[in-house]
Amino acid sequence: MTRFIFITGGVVSSLGKGLASASLGALLQARGYTVRLRKLDPYINVDPGTMSPYQHGEVYVTEDGAETDLDLGHYERFTGVAANQADNVTTGRIYQTVIERERRGDYLGATVQVIPHITDAIKEFILAGTEGHDFVLVEIGGTVGDIESLPFLEAIRQLGQELGRDRAMFVHLTLVPFIRAAGELKTKPTQHSVKELRSIGIQPEMLVCRCETGIPEGERRKIALFCNVRPEAVIQAPDIDNIYNAPIMFHAQGLDVEVLNHFRLDSTDEPDLSRWRLIGERVGNPEGAVKVGIVGKYVGLPDAYKSLAEALRHGGIANNVRVDVEWLDSEVFETDEGAVQRLEDVNAILVPGGFGERGAQGKMRAAQFARTRQVPYFGICFGMQMAVIEAARSLVGLNDANTTEFGPCQDPVVGLMTEWEREGGQKERRTGKDDMGGTLRLGRYPCDLKEGSRVAEIYGSRSISERHRHRYEVNINYREALEANGMVFSGLSPDGRLPEIVELSDHPWFIGVQFHPELKSRPFEPHPLFASFIEAAVKQSRLV
Incomplete structure (x- = not known):
């Protein structure tokens, strides 16, 4: 029997519903249950693929090529369960589905309405493909009170009635702010948030209360009394320095015990949290530290590179060191000649993905600095392309080398491929007239590694599979000229x-990849490229 836990948020956004959901999933796994996590997003975009990183943060890509909310990255990192297209849906996608059905005549002439047609489509999404899982955790994006969230809240209200208490539970995440001037915690925002939720027919069985520090017993009982929950079901969620301590913290607060008690399941045995304690120990007590400079376009919002930052931390865990990140705006490298000197004190340089010409020259300057100064360099997606263009200009002498993403050029070292193969030989095609969201190469693709190459040694294999998200490719026609000047095409x-990986043969560590390895990194299984990159940074730190 599959049980459903619906997780809503109130008072303010960005309280950490995704981390709370992922942590609960990890705790249930540690008790031997199977879990699946899903996210309902109330915005009208069909998916976040065309949204600015400053608007939405990172776009997380699944194995099957879905562009999803960054919370799915938390789900995968904490539970190891691979997400897919069915695990994230938006208002836009729901309405698109319903309108397509209406145009086909599926509703037999009925007046199409939010209730029941939109809510029925949402319920179909929630229930689809959940057979065989003990628990399905469903996070509803946004904040209770938002007009956009109402159809989703109505849908889960209906499901709660249809499934019954034995198969459904509502968890509400709120904020208990500390007013420093008064020296008091305030429970009123939580009371109002629950009142708003109850006004639409949902009574939460558990409250998870975000706070700077712990909540005294008196305040917990007050929240329980006014929100109609048991005091034991008021779970504290204080701020923590290391997100990978969240499962341990939530277990100490009784989160998993309360969930099991609600479903009348045995909660007497302790979950096996040994691996979480090991990760916490590694993060909390490193043997040293390295500094990595990330030269990107969206560094003003670190959530734009969420998986990247976590993958670097995983690389640090693999090497038992702390990774300090210095966020560097690539545009500054274009306007300030002396800005490149800020790379003097970093132990490694990473240039991540991106779209558009803004900041591109700055990324090339970072790649050139790493190449000429023998500093470990990791170019991901656009960062690989900029490194290849820089090498074509500086090493091969193709002064007009560029990418057609910026317009026509004499030497299109990077350009738009019109056809490629998926696993199994299936062909995919695109043209310049496709919708913006339909021109990307998305999801898992295979790659063959060159025997004796650095990446083959790092992976310990000649065949790999990685996730992609990009439109433009390095032009294979320039391979011979680049390889003659030391840039090896080590993955195809x-x-x-399609070139997938390049590396420099006469450099301590210089690798560019067309895919996004950060999407497959886990705290318990750091991605081999990130583990090797941080190892190179450790060696570099000893040379300084």
């Missing part, structure tokens, strides 16, 4: 048409 698509 199985048909040999």
Whole structure:
């Protein structure tokens, strides 16, 4: 029997519903249950693929090529369960589905309305493919009170009635602010948030209360009394320095015990949290530290590179060191000649993905600095392309080398491929007239590694599979000229048409990848490229 836990948020956004959901999933796994996590997003975009990182943060890509909310990254990192297209839905996608059905005549001439047609479509999404899982955790994005969230809240209200208490539970995450001037915690925002939720027919069985410090017993009982929950079901969620301590913290507060008690399941045995304690120990007590400079376009909002930052931390865990990140705006490198000197004190340089010409020259300057100064360099997606263009200009002498993403050029070292193969030989095609959201190469693709290459040694394999999200590709026609000048094409698509990895043969560690390895990194299984990159940074730190 599959049980559903619906997780809502109130008072303010960005309280950490995704981390709370992921932590609960991890705790249930530690007790031997199978879990699946899903996210309902109330915005009208069909998916976050065309949204600015400053608006939405990182776009997380699944194995099957879905562009999803960054919370799915938390789900995967904490539970190891691979997400897919069915695990994230938006208002836009729901309405698109309903309108397509209406146009086909599926509703037999009925007047299409939010209730029941939109809410029924939401319920279909929640229930689809959940067979065989003990628990499905469903996070509702946004904040209770938002007009956009109402259809989703109505849908889970209906499901709660249809499934019954034995199969459904409502958890509400709120804020208990501390007013420093008064020296008091205030429970009123939580009371109002629950009142708002109850006004639409949902009574939460548990409250998870975000706070700077602990909540005294008196305040917990007050919250329980006014919100109609048991005091034991008021769970504290104080701020913590290390997100990977969250499962341990939530277990100490009784989160998993209360969930099991609600479903009348045995909660007497302790969950096995040994691996979480090990991760906490590694993060809390490193043997040293390295500094990595990230030269990107969206550094004003670190959530734009959420998986990247976590993958670097995983690389630090693998090497038992703390990774300090210095966020560097690539545009500054274009306007300030002396800005590149800020890379003097970093132990490694990472240039991440991005779209558009803004900041591109700055990324090339960072790649050139790493190449000439023998500093470990990791170029991901756009960061690989900029490194290849820089090498074509500086090493091969192609002064007009560029990417057609910025317009026509004499030497299109990077350009738009019109056809490629998926695993199994299936062909995919695109044209310049496709919708913006339909021109990307998305999801898992295979890659063959060159025997004797650095990446083959790092992976310990000749065949790998990684997740992609990009439009433009390095032009294979320039391979011979670049390899003659030391840039090895060490990873190719199985048909040999698409360069996936480049590396410099005469450099301590200089690797560019077309894919996004950060999406597959886990705290318990750091991605081999990030583990190796941080190892190179450790060696570099000893040379300084």
